[in-house]
Amino acid sequence: MMTLADKIVEIYPELNGTNFIKIGIIVQNDSDGKGDYIKNWSHPDFPQPTKEQLDAIK
Amino acid sequence: MASIITATTTSGLTHSADNSGVLQLASGTGNLVTVPSVTGTAMVSGNMPAFRATKSSSQTISNNTLTKVTFDTETFDTANCFASSTFTPNVAGYYQVNYSYSAQSLTTGRNYAMSGYIFKNSNIYTTFEHNITSAADQYGNTYVALVYCNGSTDNIEVYFYQNNSSSGTVLLAGSSSTTQFSAVLVRGA
Numbered sequence: 228m229m230t231l232a233d234k235i236v237e238i239y240p241e242l243n244g245t246n247f248i249k250i251g252i253i254v255q256n257d258s259d260g261k262g263d264y265i266k267n268w269s270h271p272d273f274p275q276p277t278k279e280q281l282d283a284i285k
Numbered sequence: 286m287a288s289i290i291t292a293t294t295t296s297g298l299t300h301s302a303d304n305s306g307v308l309q310l311a312s313g314t315g316n317l318v319t320v321p322s323v324t325g326t327a328m329v330s331g332n333m334p335a336f337r338a339t340k341s342s343s344q345t346i347s348n349n350t351l352t353k354v355t356f357d358t359e360t361f362d363t364a365n366c367f368a369s370s371t372f373t374p375n376v377a378g379y380y381q382v383n384y385s386y387s388a389q390s391l392t393t394g395r396n397y398a399m400s401g402y403i404f405k406n407s408n409i410y411t412t413f414e415h416n417i418t419s420a421a422d423q424y425g426n427t428y429v430a431l432v433y434c435n436g437s438t439d440n441i442e443v444y445f446y447q448n449n450s451s452s453g454t455v456l457l458a459g460s461s462s463t464t465q466f467s468a469v470l471v472r473g474a
Contacts, residue, residue, distance in 0.1 A: 232349035233452070246398055246448040247349040255444075258353040258370065266351070 230254075231263035234284045238276050326376070328473045334364035334374045337467035340459035343389065346445050348452045351402065354386070354443050356466050370442060372466075377436030377474035384443045385427040387463035390456045391419040395449055401428045402444035410441075425463070431471070441468060 251269035268275035292298035338356035
C-alpha cells in the first residue's frame with residue numbers, strides 16, 4: 228500500500244529521492260490511528276496536492 | 286517523644302523569619318538548612334515527577350514521514366504523568382528530557398538521514414539530523430533537552446524521521462533497553 232509520501236512522489240516525480248523536510252514538506256503521522264497527513268507544505272515550485280489528486284492514486 | 290507543631294486553623298502553618306530575613310531548619314549541631322528568600326514550591330523527591338518508558342514491539346517508520354514514537358511499557362512513572370506516549374507533568378518547572386532510538390533493518394551501504402525530534406505542545410522543540418551510510422543493520426542515537434513545562438497543559442512527545450535512498454522503511458527497535466523516552470524535573474518553576 229502506498230504511503231502519503233509515495234503518492235506525493237507519484238504526483239511530482241521530480242521529488243523522488245529527495246528529503247521532504249529539507250524542501251519544506253512535512254508529512255506527519257501522530258500514531259493516533261488517523262494516518263499520514265500534510266503538516267506543512269512550503270515547497271517553492273510545486274503546489275500542495277489536492278485531496279482529489281491524492282485520492283486518485285491507489 | 287518529638288515535639289510536633291500542629292496548625293490549629295484551616296489556613297495551614299506558616300513559619301516566618303524575623304526582621305533579619307533568615308529562616309533556618311536545624312537538624313543537629315551545626316547542621317542548618319537555610320530557607321532561601323524566594324517564593325515558590327520547595328522540591329522534594331515526592332513531588333518531582335519522573336518517568337521512563339520503552340517499547341515492547343518494533344515500530345515501522347515510513348520514508349519521509351515524521352512519525353510519533355509510541356511507548357507501551359512504563360519502567361516507572363512516579364506521578365502518573367505519562368499516558369498515550371505523551372508526558373504531561375503536573376508540577377511546573379524545568380525538565381530534562383531524554384530520548385534514545387535504535388533504528389533497525391537498515392541495508393548496508395544505503396544512505397540514510399535520520400532525525401529524532403522532541404516535541405513540546407505538538408511543535409518541534411529540539412532536533413538534529415544524522416546522515417550515515419549504513420555499515421550495519423542498525424544505528425542509534427540519543428537526544429537530550431531541557432524543557433520548561435507549566436505543570437498543567439504543557440506536554441512532551443518524541444518523533445522520528447528517516448529518509449533513505451531507496452524509499453524503504455526503518456524499524457524502531459522494541460525492547461526494554463533500546464528505544465526509550467524519559468524525563469525528570471530538575472528545577473521547580
